[in-house]
Amino acid sequence: MMSRMLTSIFMIGSIGYFVFRYRYRLINLLLGSSWMRRLTVGSIMSFPGVKNKMMQSVFGRPSEW
Numbered sequence: 001m002m003s004r005m006l007t008s009i010f011m012i013g014s015i016g017y018f019v020f021r022y023r024y025r026l027i028n029l030l031l032g033s034s035w036m037r038r039l040t041v042g043s044i045m046s047f048p049g050v051k052n053k054m055m056q057s058v059f060g061r062p063s064e065w
Contacts (some may be wrong), residue, residue: 019026031037045051 031040045054
């Protein structure tokens, strides 16, 4: 029982380490397909405030007359 728990903790830690170490390669691999990229961007833009903040940083604030 104890060795099974230690093995699972070790495996989760190892997977976490490799995901952290190769995180940019994994992101590039996942976002390499167009449908996955579209899904990701659509999900991020649906968060409240993210779309407004992104639009302000890209296009600037509206000019006040």
